[in-house]
Every structure is written in C-alpha cells, then in structure tokens.
Amino acid sequence: MKKIRPLLCASLALNCLATSTMTWAEEAGTAVPSTNDSDSLYASPQPQKSRLEALTSSLSIRRLDHQIQTLNADDTPFLALYKASETSSTQGCVILLHGDNQHPDWPDAIAPLRNALPQYSWCTFSIEVPDIIKRGQAINTTATADKEEGGEDTDNAQTPTEFELPDQAAIFARIQATIEQANAQDMTQLILLGYRTGASYALTFTAQNPDATRALALIDIDVPKQQNTDPVSEYELAQRIRRVNQPVLDYYVMRSGSEQFATWRQQAANQRVADNATYLQLDALPVPLSGEENKATLIQTVRGFLKQQTTQINQRNTLPSVEKGLFY
Known part of the structure; x- marks a missing residue:
C-alpha cells in the first residue's frame, strides 16, 4: 500500500x-x-486524368503522338485522337464516342475501328468523353432513400420526352467542336459512331441535330447510369430513333435483359417516315466485342454499312501505261 x-x-x-x-x-x-x-487534407482521386495520361504516354512510346490533338469546347480543352485517311480519295470522317470509364483508344470496338477505317478511305476522330460514374467517390445513399420513401424528386423530375443524359451539354459541345474541326479539313461527309454509353449520346445528338452528320452507327448501345439518381428510361431513349432521318446501323450484343431494349429500338425505327430511313439491326451474338475474329467482323460490318449508305467517291484507278518492248 x-x-x-x-x-x-x-x-x-x-x-x-x-x-x-x-x-x-x-x-x-x-x-x-x-x-x-x-x-x-486528402488528394481527390482523378481516375480519368490518370487514364488519359497513361494513354498519351503509351502513344508517345509507340511514336504515335502525332495523332494526339487538343480541341476546345466551351473554353474546356479535351483530348482527341485523329487518324487521316490512308488513301488519296478520302470519303469523309468518322467521329467516335467511347463508353463510360473508357478512353479514345479503348481496345474493344473503338481502337479497332479508328485504326482500320483509314485503310478504307475514312479519317477518324476519337474524342474524350467525361466519366459519368466517378470512380473513387463515396455514394450518397440518402438521396436514394428519400426517393424510395417520398416518391420521385420533384426538383429534378422531367417528362419522358425531355430527359437529358448526364453531362449532355458538355459532350454535345465536344461533338460540335470536332465537327467544326473536320469541316475545317474539308470533310463534308461525317459519320457519328458511339460505343456502349457513347452510342446513347450519338443517338441523342443526331436526333437533335438532323443535318450535322450523314449516318449514325450504334455499337452495343447502353443506357448511361448515374449515382444516386434514377436511370434513363430505355424505352424513351429508343424512341429517339424515330427522329433520326439518317441511315442507322444498330450492331449490338444480345445479353440477358437486352432483348426488350432491342425490340423497342426496332419498333421505333419502323415508325420513321423518311425516304432514306435505312435501319439495320444486327445481333453480334452473345460474345464481347473483343478477340481478333470478333473485331474483324465488326470492322467489316461498319465498313459495309458506310459503303452502302454514304456517297462513295469513285476509287477506280486507270491502268498504268506500259512501254511495249521488242518482244511484245
């Protein structure tokens, strides 16, 4: 003690x-x-910035940094990958939109098309699309719970025909800036091609700007999803095909739950009244758009669609003159 x-x-x-x-x-x-x-103080994660920095570094290592361009939309710079036509008779230019959380040289669909189409007289512009779902950010479940308990959010409620896609104005500004850049290079025949969620933006832009492009290609279209908000309606998105007067290629991968969405798109296309309203819907079989064989099929499908649905420049070359020899 x-x-x-x-x-x-x-x-x-x-x-x-x-x-x-x-x-x-x-x-x-x-x-x-x-x-x-x-x-x-904590550093906020920026996965898209890191992804694009890795892309530009990879292109530089491969000595392809001459394809990198910086365009501007609404005083905001964005990345674009440009590849010129590899023939003397350029048909036009294809503008490509990648899917959410991807980049302008994504190995599935985007990179194969942007690299292959120049071999067939098309230049390509693959542009950066901002991320919809921000990786590394906390999800606020309060807003979702409030909607479930109190019904729909009246502040953000929109009629079915007036809904907008996430960041729609910013992405449309980038598409328009790319169109102006292509026009500055005397590319008057422009094609808009979107992959996954990028196809939803390509469809909506074409529906609202009917004279901006010559044709539309939707590759495995997917509806954009947002954190803490209701998803965009597949049915209402499909109805926008009714307002597209240009030829449309709808090349999609059949998966569980996508049958109804594909049916709605086909029905909307059947209701179009334009004379040249070609709508070609093709099932790519239930396999991802990867692998050399699948990529070759995709390239051939898009190339054939463009050849049939756009104005083609005569590419026939005259036979070379040959000097006749003594033993001709």
Missing part, C-alpha cells in the same frame, strides 16, 4: 500539469494540434 501511493500522486501531478498547459495555451491563443482526421 505504501508503494502504490507515490505512483498515484505522480499520476495526479502529471494530469494537473497537462490540464494547466492546455488551459495556458488556449488563453494565450496558441493553436493546439488536433487529432481529428477530418481536419487533414
């Missing part, structure tokens, strides 16, 4: 000293270090 009392006294003395020190610091206006984690 005698040994415990000195230890207890020492402990009380230390506590008193710490308390008096804190009080003195507060009275003197000295900042006391805080251990609250919320006061610390």
